[in-house]
Amino acid sequence: xxxxxxxxxxxxxFRKQGRVVLKxxxxxxxxxxxxxxxxxxxxxxxxxxxxxxVSDMSSLRAFLPVGELGLDNYRSVxxxxxxxxxxxxxxxxxxxxxxxxFINSLIAYALARLKFRGKEIxxxxxxxxxxxPFEAVAIPLLVLVNKLPWxxxxxxxxxxxxxxxxxxxxxxxxxxxxxxxxxxxxxELEEAALVDGASLFQIFRNIVLPISRPIFATVAIxxxxxxxxxxxxxxxxxxxxxxxxxxxxxQTFFGQxxxxxxDLMAFASMITVPVLIVFLLFQKWFVQSVASTGIKG
Amino acid sequence: xxEQKIKTKPTKYQRKEExxxxxxxxxxxxxxxxxxxxxxxxxxxxxxxxxxxxxxxxLPTKIVGLRNxxxxxxxxxxxRGLLNNFYFVAVVVPIQTSMALGLAILINQEIRGMNFFxxxxxxxxxxxxTVVAIVWTFLYNPGEGLINAFLQAITFGKIxxxxxxxxxxxxxxxxxxxxxxxxxxxxxxxxxxxxxEIPLPLYEAAQIDGANKWQQFLNVTLPQxxxxxxxxxxxxxxxxxxxxxxxxxxxxxxxxxxxxxxxVHVVQTGWSELKVGSASAMSIVFFLIVLGVSxxxxxxxxxx
Numbered sequence: 001x002x003x004x005x006x007x008x009x010x011x012x013x014f015r016k017q018g019r020v021v022l023k024x025x026x027x028x029x030x031x032x033x034x035x036x037x038x039x040x041x042x043x044x045x046x047x048x049x050x051x052x053x054v055s056d057m058s059s060l061r062a063f064l065p066v067g068e069l070g071l072d073n074y075r076s077v078x079x080x081x082x083x084x085x086x087x088x089x090x091x092x093x094x095x096x097x098x099x100x101x102f103i104n105s106l107i108a109y110a111l112a113r114l115k116f117r118g119k120e121i122x123x124x125x126x127x128x129x130x131x132x133p134f135e136a137v138a139i140p141l142l143v144l145v146n147k148l149p150w151x152x153x154x155x156x157x158x159x160x161x162x163x164x165x166x167x168x169x170x171x172x173x174x175x176x177x178x179x180x181x182x183x184x185x186x187x188e189l190e191e192a193a194l195v196d197g198a199s200l201f202q203i204f205r206n207i208v209l210p211i212s213r214p215i216f217a218t219v220a221i222x223x224x225x226x227x228x229x230x231x232x233x234x235x236x237x238x239x240x241x242x243x244x245x246x247x248x249x250x251q252t253f254f255g256q257x258x259x260x261x262x263d264l265m266a267f268a269s270m271i272t273v274p275v276l277i278v279f280l281l282f283q284k285w286f287v288q289s290v291a292s293t294g295i296k297g
Numbered sequence: 298x299x300e301q302k303i304k305t306k307p308t309k310y311q312r313k314e315e316x317x318x319x320x321x322x323x324x325x326x327x328x329x330x331x332x333x334x335x336x337x338x339x340x341x342x343x344x345x346x347x348x349x350x351x352x353x354x355x356l357p358t359k360i361v362g363l364r365n366x367x368x369x370x371x372x373x374x375x376x377r378g379l380l381n382n383f384y385f386v387a388v389v390v391p392i393q394t395s396m397a398l399g400l401a402i403l404i405n406q407e408i409r410g411m412n413f414f415x416x417x418x419x420x421x422x423x424x425x426x427t428v429v430a431i432v433w434t435f436l437y438n439p440g441e442g443l444i445n446a447f448l449q450a451i452t453f454g455k456i457x458x459x460x461x462x463x464x465x466x467x468x469x470x471x472x473x474x475x476x477x478x479x480x481x482x483x484x485x486x487x488x489x490x491x492x493x494e495i496p497l498p499l500y501e502a503a504q505i506d507g508a509n510k511w512q513q514f515l516n517v518t519l520p521q522x523x524x525x526x527x528x529x530x531x532x533x534x535x536x537x538x539x540x541x542x543x544x545x546x547x548x549x550x551x552x553x554x555x556x557x558x559x560x561v562h563v564v565q566t567g568w569s570e571l572k573v574g575s576a577s578a579m580s581i582v583f584f585l586i587v588l589g590v591s592x593x594x595x596x597x598x599x600x601x
């Protein structure tokens with residue numbers, strides 16, 4: 001093994017090519033492992049005969065568009081108010097992410113740049129809050145929102161959009177990501193603007209924001225994914241289809257008898273495909289966002 | 298006079314800066330206090346009471362001392378849930394971490410088509426866990442399900458078919474498999490970022506010393522990835538204790554609590570059975586575990 005072979009010898013080249021082939025084989029096998037449930041879901045969603053969907057499972061036909069194909073499953077899912085659920089999910093996600101970007105970056109900017117009493121304590125509190133998982137406060141939060149007033153005389157936040165949005169706008173980890181980014185921006189630009197008489201908010205909007213696009217994209221993607229996938233909280237705080245997101249909607253449909261697998265796969269596909277498309281378009285940003293969660297500590 | 302002017306000007310500005318800083322901080326700070334700190338304090342308080350989500354006017358809430366905590370000791374479902382969380386950590390954390398590292402090393406090579414593989418391995422991460430749970434429930438279908446068909450095909454009919462989600466021994470491993478499938482891409486990307494930060498001269502030096510690929514992996518890659526590994530291991534551990542979505546959708550903790558987890562039981566107790574006091578006590582236990590793991594993580598990482 002340790003004998004060095006000439007890179008020009010046929011045996012060496014053969015072994016090297018063999019290794020490349022093996023590598024591709026391994027990677028292909030892994031690709032099959034990661035793709036097969038998604039392909040299976042998409043293919044099954046177009047099979048309109050419920051019996052065929054199930055019987056195809058015992059063979060490779062599960063992955064092939066054969067038999068009775070059509071859009072019937074998709075039509076039935078739209079009859080389940082899919083449009084409404086989709087709107088709810090998108091609406092809650094957009095508001096949570098946009099408001100979150102705004103207020104989390106503002107506090108992070110104050111912590112990274114401005115001088116004020118109590119700054120160190122505030123920073124320590126934010127870092128400590130990262131440790132408290134939402135899961136640990138979910139039940140008391142349920143007690144709390146059950147009794148909070150809202151405009152128009154409502155005495156509870158249950159079954160509303162705001163109960164799904166407001167508790168998730170401020171996020172200690174997002175603040176921390178912004179804070180780290182702002183610390184690394186050179187101060188000179190801001191100082192120049194200060195001399196020119198710009199207000200702090202103007203500096204934040206006109207100088208800091210434009211050069212901080214990467215961190216805004218990162219936080220936006222992380223928050224959007226978390227929001228889109230959120231399940232436990234909306235399960236507890238929404239009852240009807242009116243304000244419920246897709247995740248709870250599909251779970252409710254899944255819990256009904258008899259289980260219509262064709263319809264379920266169409267439903268699942270319609271939740272997954274839009275996100276997959278956005279992911280393919282902004283892949284670099286997604287990967288960068290996830291990578292940035294690892295830098296903490 | 299002019300000297301004084303110079304002295305007073307900054308203080309005026311400082312005061313303005315101080316006001317602005319608190320104005321900038323206020324919205325996020327208020328929301329964090331109301332929706333994180335207050336419920337957290339409530340959790341501690343409620344855990345010593347027999348509060349119900351919808352209070353019964355005939356049975357006013359009482360302070361019950363440590364009763365909720367003591368009762369956890371013989372709450373079978375809760376203990377089973379906690380045990381399952383540890384079981385999940387013991388199995389999933391080593392498998393998922395080493396698989397993530399292996400995948401990261403694979404996709405870190407510069408060979409043709411790498412972008413395709415990278416995308417494919419990461420795709421499950423952007424798939425909602427509720428969707429994953431439903432698709433895999435179908436795959437685990439008893440009898441003619443795809444997983445059964447596959448097992449029978451590769452073992453020539455010697456293994457299976459199983460009722461995966463109805464079998465008390467198989468249900469939790471079945472849930473572990475899909476959790477790894479969905480989650481490993483996330484850690485892969487974190488490892489990839491770690492790999493790309495290792496200075497190349499380290500490998501060159503190792504090569505000059507005659508180290509082969511395996512020795513380079515052991516003596517350069519692994520030590521350089523120490524912090525990344527600490528992070529991946531401990532954050533996967535914390536995620537394991539939060540385990541909820543897939544279990545809730547697939548089995549609600551059944552059959553016979555075989556797939557119960559702490560969070561599934563917390564939600565069943567606090568939300569379905571309305572026993573907020575008891576669920577709060579469980580939340581506090583859950584928090585203390587997560588806190589312990591986080592403190593270990595911060596300690597190890599700062600010791601470097």
